[in-house]
Amino acid sequence: xxxxxxxxxxxxxxxxxxxxxxxxxxxxxxxxxxxxxxxxxxxxxxxxxxxxxxxxxxxxxxxxxxxxxxxxxxxxxxxxxxxxxxxxxxxxxxxxxxxxxxxxxxxxxxxxxxxxxxxxxxxxxxxxxxxxxxxxxxxxxxxxxxxxxxxxxxxxxxxxxxxxxxxxxxxxxxxxxxxxxxxxxxxxxxxxxxxxxxxxxxxxxxxxxxxxxxxxxxxxxxxxxxxxxxxxxxxxxxxxxxxxxxxxxxxxxxxxxxxxxxxxxxxxxxxxxxxxxxxxxxxxxxxxxxxxxxxxxxxxxxxxxxxxxxxxxxxxxxxxxxxxxxxxxxxxx
Numbered sequence: 001x002x003x004x005x006x007x008x009x010x011x012x013x014x015x016x017x018x019x020x021x022x023x024x025x026x027x028x029x030x031x032x033x034x035x036x037x038x039x040x041x042x043x044x045x046x047x048x049x050x051x052x053x054x055x056x057x058x059x060x061x062x063x064x065x066x067x068x069x070x071x072x073x074x075x076x077x078x079x080x081x082x083x084x085x086x087x088x089x090x091x092x093x094x095x096x097x098x099x100x101x102x103x104x105x106x107x108x109x110x111x112x113x114x115x116x117x118x119x120x121x122x123x124x125x126x127x128x129x130x131x132x133x134x135x136x137x138x139x140x141x142x143x144x145x146x147x148x149x150x151x152x153x154x155x156x157x158x159x160x161x162x163x164x165x166x167x168x169x170x171x172x173x174x175x176x177x178x179x180x181x182x183x184x185x186x187x188x189x190x191x192x193x194x195x196x197x198x199x200x201x202x203x204x205x206x207x208x209x210x211x212x213x214x215x216x217x218x219x220x221x222x223x224x225x226x227x228x229x230x231x232x233x234x235x236x237x238x239x240x241x242x243x244x245x246x247x248x249x250x251x252x253x254x255x256x257x258x259x260x261x262x263x264x265x266x267x268x269x270x271x272x273x274x275x276x277x278x279x280x281x282x283x284x285x286x287x288x289x290x291x292x293x294x295x296x297x298x299x300x301x302x303x304x305x306x307x308x309x310x311x312x313x314x315x316x317x318x319x320x321x322x323x324x325x326x327x328x329x330x331x332x333x
Contacts, residue, residue: 038068042100044297045077046129047090049105049174053239054266055286056105059129062290063103070298072100091115095122101297102126106133108179125300127293130284131181140296142289142310146181149282149314150188153261156280156316157189157233158196160259166201169193170231172241174209174217182206182237205231209241217241221248230258233279239264242281246272265317273319280318288312 044067048056060076067074078090085093087104088111094102095118102119106112106128116126116136125139132141153171161167169189173182186204193202209220217240224230225248236242242262246269249255255277262269262281272278292310299306 038073040068040071040073042067042072042297042301044072044074044101044103044294045090045094045099046074046293047077047087047094047102047104049087053243053264054268055239055264055284058286059290059293062287063294064290066291066294070294072294072298074103074294088112088115091119095119095124098122099124101300103129103293103297105130106136106138107131107181108133108135112136125297125306127296129289129293134180139300140293140306140308140310142292142296142312144284144312144314146184147188150185150190151192152188152282152314152316153185153235154189154192155196156261156318157202158193160233160279161193161197161200161202164200164232167203167233168231169202169204169233169235171204171206171235171237172209172220172245173206173237174241182208217244218248221245222251225249225252225254230254233259233261235261236263239266239269242269242278246277249277261316270317273317276319280316283315283317285313 044063046056046060046063060074063074077094078085088109091102091104091112092115095115102116102124104112104116104126106116113133113136116128116133116138119126120137120139126136127140127142128136128138129141130143132138132143134141157167157169171182171186171189186206189204190202193200193204207220209216217238221241221244224234225245234245236245239262242260242264245260245262249258249260259279260277262273262278263284264286265281265283269278269281273281289312292312296306296310
């Protein structure tokens with residue numbers, strides 16, 4: 001049975017590859033007969049973990065625009081398909097399709113590492129975005145320093161918990177198991193809070209939401225806010241989770257009973273910060289991520305190498321700054 005399933009998957013992937021190859025020479029569907037096409041020299045793909053949220057939409061739009069300026073087409077891989085393929089399945093398709101470059105929201109998953117290595121060994125450069133696969137052969141990681149992110153959270157938590165003797169913090173991420181990304185954030189929080197609040201006992205835990213359904217985040221936060229024993233501070237690690245968290249807090253009349261720190265600065269999320277439904281939100285420059293990823297791929301084709309790490313700006317935005325720039329901004333060198 002395993003061999004039959006494997007063979008069926010390979011046939012399916014090959015069918016998808018043929019579909020992409022049929023469209024690879026000229027990109028962008030014409031809406032009418034008078035519309036012109038743009039012909040590009042390279043075909044890059046953006047692969048994420050399945051969240052179709054404002055953050056990744058913004059990353060993609062900036063990557064697409066930057067690519068077109070350099071005769072490269074960036075595709076939101078899998079978005080036009082009727083089947084929701086996983087990240088690793090899309091990486092396999094990208095390998096079979098012989099694309100010219102891959103931008104991927106990665107993690108330390110072993111299969112993801114193997115697939116990235118296979119792409120690089122096939123002379124297809126790979127750039128990881130927002131989350132890294134540090135053990136792989138990827139050419140570049142574009143994102144923030146995870147420990148520094150934890151420090152930023154820790155500073156805000158210390159300010160919120162000032163005068164208290166104990167507090168509970170819950171960091172919510174998505175995936176299967178905590179990896180270096182989450183562990184470094186937790187370390188940054190713990191060390192910063194311990195330094196700034198020496199008399200306060202702060203417990204920092206992590207919850208991982210497995211992507212076993214399209215409504216995993218919604219179900220998790222609904223269940224969390226139905227309980228009376230809420231953490232003092234809740235930190236969301238993606239835009240979709242942030243929306244689900246504040247909506248659940250509103251639905252279950254729990255607004256103000258927990259300090260919620262969200263992710264991203266979309267108009268909807270900033271609106272909830274202004275209304276104090278969200279205490280603050282972490283802003284990471286999505287436009288800079290998209291542009292930097294494409295430039296890293298372009299550098300690789302131009303020079304045969306690129307920087308292994310490109311930092312992006314991040315800031316915590318609270319209600320006093322929700323209509324403007326963040327008050328606590330970090331730009332790494």
